[in-house]
Amino acid sequence: MQIIRTIAELRPALRAKRKPVLVPTMGNLHAGHLSLVRSAREHGDLVVTSIFVNRLQFAPHEDFAAYPRTFESDCELLAASGCDIVFAPTDGEVYPEAQGYTVHPPPALADILEGQVRPGFFTGVCTVVLKLFNMVQPAAAVFGKKDYQQLLVVRSMVRQLALPIEIVAAETVRDASGLALSSRNGYLNDSHRAEAAQLHMALSKLVLAARSGRTDWQTLEREAQEFLRARGWQPDYVAMRRQSDLGEPSMGGPLVALAAARLGGTRLIDNREI
Numbered sequence: 001m002q003i004i005r006t007i008a009e010l011r012p013a014l015r016a017k018r019k020p021v022l023v024p025t026m027g028n029l030h031a032g033h034l035s036l037v038r039s040a041r042e043h044g045d046l047v048v049t050s051i052f053v054n055r056l057q058f059a060p061h062e063d064f065a066a067y068p069r070t071f072e073s074d075c076e077l078l079a080a081s082g083c084d085i086v087f088a089p090t091d092g093e094v095y096p097e098a099q100g101y102t103v104h105p106p107p108a109l110a111d112i113l114e115g116q117v118r119p120g121f122f123t124g125v126c127t128v129v130l131k132l133f134n135m136v137q138p139a140a141a142v143f144g145k146k147d148y149q150q151l152l153v154v155r156s157m158v159r160q161l162a163l164p165i166e167i168v169a170a171e172t173v174r175d176a177s178g179l180a181l182s183s184r185n186g187y188l189n190d191s192h193r194a195e196a197a198q199l200h201m202a203l204s205k206l207v208l209a210a211r212s213g214r215t216d217w218q219t220l221e222r223e224a225q226e227f228l229r230a231r232g233w234q235p236d237y238v239a240m241r242r243q244s245d246l247g248e249p250s251m252g253g254p255l256v257a258l259a260a261a262r263l264g265g266t267r268l269i270d271n272r273e274i
Helices: 007-014 031-041 071-080 121-136 148-160 183-187 190-195 198-211 217-230
Strands: 002-004 020-025 046-051 085-087 140-144 166-170 234-242 255-263 266-273
Touching: 002 007, 007 085, 007 121, 020 031, 020 121, 031 046, 031 071, 031 140, 031 166, 046 071, 046 121, 071 085, 085 121, 121 148, 140 148, 148 166, 148 255, 183 266, 198 217, 198 234, 198 255, 198 266, 217 234, 217 255
Parallel strands: 002 085, 020 046, 020 140, 046 085, 140 166
Antiparallel strands: 234 255, 255 266
16 A cells, blocks of 8 residues: 655556545544445545545634544554555645635535534535545545535535546444444543434434324424433434435435534534435
8 A cells, every 4th residue: 555645646656547536534534434445446446545634624613633633543444444545645735825716515505504504614625625536536436425415515516517526425334323433433432422322313213203204394303403402412403304405305305314413522413314
């Protein structure tokens, strides 16, 4: 496995490959990330995992400086999972000058749910993802379904900008309790870790209610939030939306239940497709 730090090194390493596949990450890797690497192996002839903590998607009050950097252990995990190249550029390599050009995704998709709670987040995501796409020029890129809205935003960007890249959606990896694996799970103390699976439980109850025929979506969403608050959570949202574009359930089509909530000082997100 090669470790590459610059675009100038990266381009020659990719030149002979017909179908490189990119797995974009911010490091601090866990089994969920490694499942993306294994999925990437099925879609091309070379797997590139990027490790870059993108400051553009962090608000001033968020944890950019404190975000865990675990590069050596990340590389050990990636080597054992079949990664071919780790692309780990510095901040100056990705942003050699002030980033005056940014990608602003459509508000109808990007300014709701996560985008409403974290204004500008998806502009930061789209800008760095487009830059990574231009650097690596992959035939495909793998994104996890745990970040469901991010997946849809990136798919929309690729489609509207006519990028020749297949976006592969990988299923969420969970621990035995049902908790979705996330780098931020490392912030949970023991008691919060035991409680964290209740976010998945709240979504599961919502899904069961929908499958039973209930369509009083606002009541179902309110019940799920009340369930979480009663257990000490601070929900940002619990929402039932359309899978294709996060439109309202009344618009028709397969649905997805999404939630974000704080438990102590840790913010967790999850979703369940129906």
